[in-house]
Amino acid sequence: MTSHRIALVPGDGIGREVTPAARAVLDAAGTRHGVRFRYDEFDWSCERYLAEGAMMPADGLDRVRHHDALFLGAVGAPGVPDHVSLWGLLIPLRRGFRQYVNLRPIRVFDGLESPVRGARDVDFVVVRENVEGEYSEIGGRLNRGLPGELAVQEAVFTRPGVTRVVDFALDLAARRRGKLTSATKSNGIVHTMPFWDEIVAERAAAKPEVDVESEHIDALAAKFVLDPGRYDVVVASNLFGDILSDLAAAVAGGIGLAPAANLNPEREFPSMFEPVHGSAPDIAGRGIANPIGAIWTAALLLDHLGHAEAAAGVEGALAAVLAKTRLRTPDLGGTATTVGFTRAVLDELGGAR
Ligand code: NAI
Numbered sequence: 001m002t003s004h005r006i007a008l009v010p011g012d013g014i015g016r017e018v019t020p021a022a023r024a025v026l027d028a029a030g031t032r033h034g035v036r037f038r039y040d041e042f043d044w045s046c047e048r049y050l051a052e053g054a055m056m057p058a059d060g061l062d063r064v065r066h067h068d069a070l071f072l073g074a075v076g077a078p079g080v081p082d083h084v085s086l087w088g089l090l091i092p093l094r095r096g097f098r099q100y101v102n103l104r105p106i107r108v109f110d111g112l113e114s115p116v117r118g119a120r121d122v123d124f125v126v127v128r129e130n131v132e133g134e135y136s137e138i139g140g141r142l143n144r145g146l147p148g149e150l151a152v153q154e155a156v157f158t159r160p161g162v163t164r165v166v167d168f169a170l171d172l173a174a175r176r177r178g179k180l181t182s183a184t185k186s187n188g189i190v191h192t193m194p195f196w197d198e199i200v201a202e203r204a205a206a207k208p209e210v211d212v213e214s215e216h217i218d219a220l221a222a223k224f225v226l227d228p229g230r231y232d233v234v235v236a237s238n239l240f241g242d243i244l245s246d247l248a249a250a251v252a253g254g255i256g257l258a259p260a261a262n263l264n265p266e267r268e269f270p271s272m273f274e275p276v277h278g279s280a281p282d283i284a285g286r287g288i289a290n291p292i293g294a295i296w297t298a299a300l301l302l303d304h305l306g307h308a309e310a311a312a313g314v315e316g317a318l319a320a321v322l323a324k325t326r327l328r329t330p331d332l333g334g335t336a337t338t339v340g341f342t343r344a345v346l347d348e349l350g351g352a353r
């Protein structure tokens with residue numbers, strides 16, 4: 001039997017409610033497919049920051065370096081600035097473990113209403129560059145408080161950084177429906193975006209079986225809403241990909257549905273799996289968080305560890321519960337609880353609870 005060691009970081013708020021759902025689904029899928037998971041749980045969170053002054057211990061990365069994967073619920077709490085939770089935990093993990101691909105699939109499941117009228121057959125993946133680009137520490141502020149106060153922040157695009165994420169997206173498109181859309185803004189951002197476009201064109205030439213198009217980010221955002229069914233794989237810089245993937249999640253029915261994987265494709269380091277949503281302090285503690293994003297994220301984890309069939313089984317079980325039942329958490333207009341919905345997915349998976 002294959003065995004994997006998973007580092008679990010439930011985090012804050014509903015992160016702690018959806019992580020057990022993902023874990024139960026991993027165990028059930030593992031039981032069916034001869035895979036055993038062992039978990040080590042870490043309390044890294046804003047709560048820890050408030051008690052101890054740091055989101056995670058100084059040697060945090062070393063403690064999880066040898067795990068096969070990390071699963072993170074969500075971090076964030078009222079009273080802790082968001083840049084603390086981001087730069088104190090998520091970004092060090094993503095960058096320290098060279099997780100340069102942020103993979104965010106989106107589907108409009110049968111049985112779910114998209115807020116976009118007529119959105120059907122929507123099934124695409126946003127590949128977001130995850131370690132460089134617009135989210136950079138290079139820059140500064142001058143003349144604070146004076147009339148001429150100014151702030152400068154540099155975006156950083158490197159040839160290796162753009163090449164590897166574009167290649168990943170091209171390979172993914174080749175395995176799917178053969179279509180790649182690149183998000184650009186080379187009309188307004190005149191240095192980095194033409195550079196991005198040039199590399200996309202070079203790499204696309206090496207993969208003629210993929211049909212590649214470039215779209216300006218503003219027009220692309222509009223088309224995500226007007227015609228989301230036309231996309232297969234979308235590759236974007238860190239900032240553009242961040243915005244597009246939240247928009248895509250909304251088109252699919254809500255942020256609670258959306259999964260994400262932070263991948264180190266070379267497997268030099270563990271990859272990190274986390275639903276797209278945050279800690280949702282407005283509903284935390286009530287047991288009504290939608291577990292779909294976390295459960296789908298568990299499927300991405302299974303796939304990354306080489307269990308494609310188990311992953312497809314989990315996604316299929318989610319789709320089946322949505323198509324066959326009216327079980328929905330309140331964010332989708334229903335009255336189901338996190339546990340109740342998860343139990344239905346487990347039943348669909350074969351009753352291994
Ligand atoms: P959020 O995603 O936590 O919540 C936005 C809205 O969506 C809220 O109304 C919430 O109730 C709802 N929602 C989100 N996930 C849901 C789910 N699974 N089921 C049902 N409803 C759900 O984003 P927000 O409010 O901007 O941020 C809250 C905190 O989370 C902040 O501290 C923020 O920094 C943090 N955050 C953390 C992320 C992470 O850990 N990767 C990502 C985004 C935000």
Ligand code: MG
Binds near residue numbers: 246
């Ligand atoms: Mg985001």
